[in-house]
Amino acid sequence: MSANKPVDESITFDTFMEGVWRQNPVFVMVLGMCPTLAVTVSAVNAVSMGLATLFVLVSSCFLVSLIRNLVPKEVRIATYIVIIATFVTLVDYIIQAVSLSLYEALGAFIQLIVVNCIILGRAEAHASKNPPLKAVVNALGMGIGFTIGLLALGATREILGAGKLFGFSLFGEHFQPWVVMVLPPGGFFVLGGWLLLFSFMRSRSEKGVAHE
Amino acid sequence: MNESLSQIFIATLLTNNFVLAMFLGLCPFLGVSGRLGTALPMGIATTFVMLVASLCAYGLNLLLSAFHLDFLRLISYIVVIASSVQLVEMVMKKYSPALFRALGIYLPLITTNCAVLGVALFQTARDYNFSQSLAFSLGGGAGFTLALVLMASLRERLQLANVPTLVQGTALSLILAGLLSLTFMGFAGLGGGE
Numbered sequence: 001m002s003a004n005k006p007v008d009e010s011i012t013f014d015t016f017m018e019g020v021w022r023q024n025p026v027f028v029m030v031l032g033m034c035p036t037l038a039v040t041v042s043a044v045n046a047v048s049m050g051l052a053t054l055f056v057l058v059s060s061c062f063l064v065s066l067i068r069n070l071v072p073k074e075v076r077i078a079t080y081i082v083i084i085a086t087f088v089t090l091v092d093y094i095i096q097a098v099s100l101s102l103y104e105a106l107g108a109f110i111q112l113i114v115v116n117c118i119i120l121g122r123a124e125a126h127a128s129k130n131p132p133l134k135a136v137v138n139a140l141g142m143g144i145g146f147t148i149g150l151l152a153l154g155a156t157r158e159i160l161g162a163g164k165l166f167g168f169s170l171f172g173e174h175f176q177p178w179v180v181m182v183l184p185p186g187g188f189f190v191l192g193g194w195l196l197l198f199s200f201m202r203s204r205s206e207k208g209v210a211h212e
Numbered sequence: 213m214n215e216s217l218s219q220i221f222i223a224t225l226l227t228n229n230f231v232l233a234m235f236l237g238l239c240p241f242l243g244v245s246g247r248l249g250t251a252l253p254m255g256i257a258t259t260f261v262m263l264v265a266s267l268c269a270y271g272l273n274l275l276l277s278a279f280h281l282d283f284l285r286l287i288s289y290i291v292v293i294a295s296s297v298q299l300v301e302m303v304m305k306k307y308s309p310a311l312f313r314a315l316g317i318y319l320p321l322i323t324t325n326c327a328v329l330g331v332a333l334f335q336t337a338r339d340y341n342f343s344q345s346l347a348f349s350l351g352g353g354a355g356f357t358l359a360l361v362l363m364a365s366l367r368e369r370l371q372l373a374n375v376p377t378l379v380q381g382t383a384l385s386l387i388l389a390g391l392l393s394l395t396f397m398g399f400a401g402l403g404g405g406e
Contacts (some may be wrong), residue, residue, distance in 0.1 A: 030382050034326040078294060083286070085287040086393045093283070105384035108333045111286050115324040117239055186398065189389030195383040203378060 011134045016179040019142030025118045026191075027147025027198055035109050036150060038065060039110065039189035044165050045105055046154025050147025056087045056118050057143045058136055061127035065135035070126045080123045081114070088113045126162060156190050157181050217347040220340075222349030230327045232393040233358035240318055242385050251315050252357070253342035255317070257300050259353025259394030261322050262331050263294040265289070266349035269332035270342060274400055289332045291324075297323045327356055344357060362392060 012146045026033045040046045045167045061081050071079050092147070101106050105112070113119070127135040127182055158209055161181030180186050215223075230236045237258070244254045272288050290315045303317055312319070321327060329351050335345045366388055375384060 008326040030242070033242065034235050038235035038239065045302055051350070075266065077320075077323075078291070081290055081294060082287060085279075085290050089283055089286050092286070108337055108385035109334055112236075112326050112329060114286060114290055115326045115329050117321075120324055129370045184235065184399065185390045187235065188386045188393055191392060195381075195386065197380060197383070199378055199383060 011137055015134060015137050016141040019138060019145040020148065021139075023142075024145040024149060024164055025142055026146060026153070027194060030195075031121060032116040032146065033191075034112060034151065035116060037184075037191060039106055039109050040150055040154035040157055040187065040190075041161070041182045042158045042164075043103075043151060043154040044148040047147065048095075049101055049106060049109065050143070050150040052091050052106075053113055053116060053119070053146055054140070054143030056084060056113050057122060057146075058139045059087050060084045061120060061122055061134055061135045062138035064123045064127040065130060065132040070175070071128075076128065077120070077124070078129075080120060084112050084119055084123070085201075115170055118142060125165075152194060153187075156194070157186055161186060215344070218341060220344055220347045221351040221354075224348055225355040225358065226396065229355045229359055229396050230330065230352050232355055232389070232396045236330040237325050237356055239321065240325055241356075241363065242382065243351045244318050245360055245363040246303055246317070248361065248364045250311075250367055251360045253311050254315055254318065254400040255310075255353070255357025255360045257304065257319070258322055258325060258327065258356055259350070261291050261293065261296050261300055261325075262305075262328050262349045262353045262356075263346075264299075265293045266331050266335060266345050268296070269336065270340075272334050279401070282347070285336070289329060293328050293332070294323045307398075327352065359392070362387065366392070 025031060026036055029085075032053075035049055039049045056095065060080070063083050064080055067079075088111060091113065095106070095110060122139055126138050130138070155165060158166075159170060160178045161183075163169060163175040163177050178186075182188065226231065226308050228234060231238065231241050237266075240254060240258070245251050252385065269289055269292065270275070272292065273285065276282060276285055276288065300322070301312075304315075304319070331349050340348055363385075370384070370388070
């Protein structure tokens with residue numbers, strides 16, 4: 001441990017909640033868009049993708065944090081990427097062993113977790129400067145926030161595009177599905193809609209503060 | 213397996229556009245597409261990295277399968293991509309420092325561009341041979357550039373429009389991308405590949 005610690009080492013509730021709410025990776029930072037939009041055609045896919053990312057995020061942040069004082073500054077990004085790629089390979093084989101149908105549904109996007117900006121971003125911005133326990137707590141929050149974001153998108157798209165939620169039919173057989181929502185354009189529209197909702201709520205609450 | 217080269221090229225360029233149909237490479241798509249002047253060079257740089265990555269990935273895949281080291285595939289691909297990005301960065305810094313500064317952080321971020329790794333992974337998954345991989349990466353790169361340039365032109369126009377403050381920012385870009393993606397769905401069936 002170096003003597004001049006730039007950051008506070010204490011773990012607060014905020015360390016965890018930062019990723020879940022205030023800095024939510026999907027809705028606030030708009031990071032890691034590729035898996036977010038590509039796999040959220042159904043709620044089940046969305047949650048599995050979220051959990052896979054959560055696992056990679058937590059384990060790589062833990063490892064990065066452990067070796068943070070050993071890695072020379074010049075090669076840190078390369079080191080982080082190799083660590084992340086190792087864990088992604090692990091997840092890839094685990095999913096393949098547990099559920100082949102899920103593996104086929106997610107396809108190459110499991111391996112594409114490597115290039116998810118959230119993981120590299122967290123490793124660089126947080127785990128490389130903080131002790132292991134704090135890094136894990138923060139990564140856990142980020143991962144849960146990411147999973148919640150994916151679930152919100154996946155559920156919306158599945159309800160609108162197929163009339164189902166987690167595979168259960170919601171509206172009976174006369175429901176006319178809004179097919180475009182499970183096609184690529186729907187992903188952009190639904191995420192745009194969610195962002196719009198959040199900016200609307202934010203402007204409402206700011207106005208409320210101004211009036212008082 | 214039996215797709216012709218032109219089919220692969222047209223499919224990746226239009227019908228299965230990397231950005232608009234497969235959601236690969238969205239970070240630079242939303243980040244750099246503000247101005248036409250940076251969108252085009254960014255697209256070309258990415259295409260070059262894609263080409264190099266695809267060729268290296270093809271060779272690496274042969275090597276790894278020969279020695280039954282499939283589990284190392286992901287790690288070796290990412291290392292190859294990172295090195296070729298470094299190369300592009302060095303070349304650009306020497307010959308066009310202004311452009312180098314304009315692209316800024318997005319240049320090293322090509323490493324984490326899903327589209328580049330996507331090319332390498334998809335060509336492996338689909339068992340493309342050497343010339344098919346070449347057509348696939350060229351089509352993918354051209355498609356990425358096309359999407360980036362279209363989006364940048366639209367956003368330049370949009371800056372003159374009177375947009376409600378609530379919608380401005382990422383939400384607007386996403387809805388715009390959705391409309392663009394709807395348009396590209398009109399290309400479905402082109403090239404006889406479907």
